[in-house]
Amino acid sequence: MLSLAALLYSYGNTTAYKYNGNGRLAKATDPDVSTRRYTYDFRGNLASKADGRGMTTYYYCDSMKQQVFTLLVYRISM
Numbered sequence: 001m002l003s004l005a006a007l008l009y010s011y012g013n014t015t016a017y018k019y020n021g022n023g024r025l026a027k028a029t030d031p032d033v034s035t036r037r038y039t040y041d042f043r044g045n046l047a048s049k050a051d052g053r054g055m056t057t058y059y060y061c062d063s064m065k066q067q068v069f070t071l072l073v074y075r076i077s078m
Helices: none
Strands: 006-008 014-019 025-030 034-040 046-050 055-061 067-074
Antiparallel strands (some): 014 025, 025 034, 034 046
């Protein structure tokens, strides 16, 4: 299985991709949003996605791999 390692845009920016041991996207780094991190549940479903701006999205899927709910959490710094 081939996995995209980097994407070079015509305007010069590059997005780099890292994968976990199961070949699923674990981290994407680009100059605009910094680093996005991904986690997966034991069934291989996307469990969370966190960006470099303090927003984390959590996903829950049932045993049929149907998304049951999504929770958005924003980190607010004071």
